[in-house]
Amino acid sequence: MGRRHLQDFRPLRVRDTARLLFENNRIARRPLWYDVTGDIPPSQPFVRPLMQSGSHKSVKGRKPSKMFKPMALEFPEDALRDDFYGDHPWELARPKVILEGSGCDAKRWNWSRIVQPGKKLDGESVVQRQLWLMTNEFKTQSAAYDQARREFYHHRHLEEVGRRIAKEEALATGAYFGKGPLEVGMELEDKAYEQWKEWAAKQTEERKQQTAQMYTGPVEETPDEKELDDFDDTLEEEDQALLPERSA
Amino acid sequence: MILRHVALRHARRTLTPQSLRPLKRFVSSEVESADASVQNSLDEVQAIAAHINSLTAAQAPPIDNLTPSPAQPAAVSAEAAESYLLFKHRESQFGAVGSVVAPHYQPHTLLSNPPSPSDVTLELLLASEAHQGHATALWNPANARYIHGIRQGTHIIALDQTAAHLRRAAKIVTEVARRGGLILFVGTRAGQDRCVVKAAQLAQGCHLFERWIPGSITNGQQILGKCRTKVVNEKDEEVPGFEDQLYDRSVLKPDLVVCLNPMENYVLLRECGDHSIPTIGVIDTDADPTWVTYPIPANDDSLRCIQVIGGVLGRAGEQGQKLRQQAAARGIVTYPPASDLKPPAHTSSVASQLEQTIEKRRQEAALIDRTMSAEEPQEVENKDDLEDSRDEER
Numbered sequence: 158m159g160r161r162h163l164q165d166f167r168p169l170r171v172r173d174t175a176r177l178l179f180e181n182n183r184i185a186r187r188p189l190w191y192d193v194t195g196d197i198p199p200s201q202p203f204v205r206p207l208m209q210s211g212s213h214k215s216v217k218g219r220k221p222s223k224m225f226k227p228m229a230l231e232f233p234e235d236a237l238r239d240d241f242y243g244d245h246p247w248e249l250a251r252p253k254v255i256l257e258g259s260g261c262d263a264k265r266w267n268w269s270r271i272v273q274p275g276k277k278l279d280g281e282s283v284v285q286r287q288l289w290l291m292t293n294e295f296k297t298q299s300a301a302y303d304q305a306r307r308e309f310y311h312h313r314h315l316e317e318v319g320r321r322i323a324k325e326e327a328l329a330t331g332a333y334f335g336k337g338p339l340e341v342g343m344e345l346e347d348k349a350y351e352q353w354k355e356w357a358a359k360q361t362e363e364r365k366q367q368t369a370q371m372y373t374g375p376v377e378e379t380p381d382e383k384e385l386d387d388f389d390d391t392l393e394e395e396d397q398a399l400l401p402e403r404s405a
Numbered sequence: 406m407i408l409r410h411v412a413l414r415h416a417r418r419t420l421t422p423q424s425l426r427p428l429k430r431f432v433s434s435e436v437e438s439a440d441a442s443v444q445n446s447l448d449e450v451q452a453i454a455a456h457i458n459s460l461t462a463a464q465a466p467p468i469d470n471l472t473p474s475p476a477q478p479a480a481v482s483a484e485a486a487e488s489y490l491l492f493k494h495r496e497s498q499f500g501a502v503g504s505v506v507a508p509h510y511q512p513h514t515l516l517s518n519p520p521s522p523s524d525v526t527l528e529l530l531l532a533s534e535a536h537q538g539h540a541t542a543l544w545n546p547a548n549a550r551y552i553h554g555i556r557q558g559t560h561i562i563a564l565d566q567t568a569a570h571l572r573r574a575a576k577i578v579t580e581v582a583r584r585g586g587l588i589l590f591v592g593t594r595a596g597q598d599r600c601v602v603k604a605a606q607l608a609q610g611c612h613l614f615e616r617w618i619p620g621s622i623t624n625g626q627q628i629l630g631k632c633r634t635k636v637v638n639e640k641d642e643e644v645p646g647f648e649d650q651l652y653d654r655s656v657l658k659p660d661l662v663v664c665l666n667p668m669e670n671y672v673l674l675r676e677c678g679d680h681s682i683p684t685i686g687v688i689d690t691d692a693d694p695t696w697v698t699y700p701i702p703a704n705d706d707s708l709r710c711i712q713v714i715g716g717v718l719g720r721a722g723e724q725g726q727k728l729r730q731q732a733a734a735r736g737i738v739t740y741p742p743a744s745d746l747k748p749p750a751h752t753s754s755v756a757s758q759l760e761q762t763i764e765k766r767r768q769e770a771a772l773i774d775r776t777m778s779a780e781e782p783q784e785v786e787n788k789d790d791l792e793d794s795r796d797e798e799r
């Protein structure tokens with residue numbers, strides 16, 4: 158597979174190659190895709206896109222060599238989004254659905270109110286509602302932000318109340334819930350802590366013994382132990398004296 | 406809800422006789438025994454079954470005047486009628502209660518019922534994340550014309566370009582399939598196997614979802630030499646008697662290769678370029694568009710996008726095969742006969758006739774090839790068995 162460093166245009170020129178092969182009698186007939194590729198030719202490679210006029214003038218230090226590069230896509234929501242998530246960073250920690258259904262999900266939304274059917278109330282709702290207020294009711298950015306976020310807080314509060322009441326009703330009608338994630342976590346933590354306590358106690362004991370040995374030298378036998386040893390010796394002597402008699 | 410709070414919460418309404426009924430029910434602990442409830446449901450099922458049996462018996466008409474009706478219609482028992490009416494009443498009362506599931510994305514439908522080329526919309530491509538490119542640092546500048554812009558350090562592919570190139574590729578697949586070409590669908594990334602197989606089934610082509618063995622085209626005699634080939638007529642029926650000729654014949658090459666992950670299949674595309682086989686490939690922003698003949702700029706990392714593209718091309722192939730078979734039913738063969746096959750010798754009279762016809766066809770085809778620039782596909786009239794050998798190794 159040599160020549161990889163060179164640009165290889167053969168895939169784009171399959172039709173020309175086939176024509177040449179046929180004209181020079183290298184192949185008996187044209188391949189069956191010959192007419193097809195003639196009727197539906199491949200697109201041109203290496204077409205330089207048009208120079209995009211617009212915001213690149215405002216970008217400082219944009220080199221002339223970069224004039225034909227793709228430009229950053231900017232939307233009016235971006236600044237609003239930054240503001241909202243700057244003020245409410247924990248909104249980013251909430252789970253979010255990024256799956257599109259049919260691709261037309263956003264067409265069904267009407268931001269004259271903040272709650273949309275089929276969309277979870279989240280920071281994006283605030284941003285869209287704020288933008289709608291700014292464009293349709295001509296409010297200033299801060300006034301629109303205030304209104305949108307107050308509506309957001311209100312509906313979040315309602316959601317929370319609804320969730321609490323639903324739980325109460327369920328419990329009243331005989332439902333029971335297992336342990337919550339926090340309880341399960343706490344139990345696991347307690348268990349791990351108990352294990353650690355056992356392990357740590359053992360470690361402390363061992364270390365104490367080691368230090369004791371290090372500072373006191375050889376351990377002398379206590380008088381009780383001496384007596385026990387003597388007793389053992391006498392027992393052994395008696396056993397040995399008894400053994401030959403039994404065997405005989 | 407705690408019981409001692411009930412009176413507080415419901416205040417005056419709690420004490421009215423109507424409101425006491427649910428409370429009584431809530432407090433009561435009398436429960437129907439399991440046996441009784443099973444017996445009840447069994448009775449109900451039997452009653453409904455009897456009712457249905459009676460209805461069907463009543464509907465069965467006698468075959469003719471001589472033959473008596475098989476069974477006398479049984480009288481509908483009062484119990485069955487009552488239960489049926491009760492069922493109908495409940496349905497009218499509570500049928501509309503509950504929620505309706507709105508139409509939503511079901512991932513398996515892309516495989517079980519893939520979209521056709523006419524279903525390709527920008528919304529579909531957007532929903533399947535065809536627009537997500539790679540990080541800007543990884544781009545191949547040859548793809549500049551397919552790129553819409555940069556968003557958060559990622560190149561965004563222009564979906565109008567994707568749709569246009571996908572429709573163009575679908576047309577190519579349709580036309581090649583209509584001319585009886587062999588189409589190879591390749592997708593060797595994890596998870597692409599099912600959509601590749603489905604596309605190949607629809608287009609009646611070949612599929613590859615494991616490694617491409619290098620040299621399968623350039624050194625095919627060694628690698629695929631032992632694969633079985635067969636000769637079929639224009640109605641795709643196998644024609645026996647060509648076995649000895651097929652043994653010496655060179656192995657088949659695809660007429661069109663559809664590669665869903667060109668980045669991992671450079672060797673395959675290179676071999677196709679060497680043997681001037683047109684290729685279709687999904688080109689992400691980091692791929693080289695000159696590796697393939699017909700690039701489809703799209704996100705090759707999204708399985709949903711790959712399933713949409715594979716499904717569309719498979720449907721296009723299915724359309725081409727349908728056109729070919731319709732033409733064959735009218736007696737038109739949409740492809741020239743195989744040039745290096747002779748009819749088998751054992752049927753002498755038929756064989757000589759066949760040989761003459763095939764020779765005539767071959768001359769005609771050669772003549773057409775040399776003279777016409779051929780805007781229209783060659784349509785050879787079918788009078789006899791005109792054979793084409795087609796791949797069997799799947």
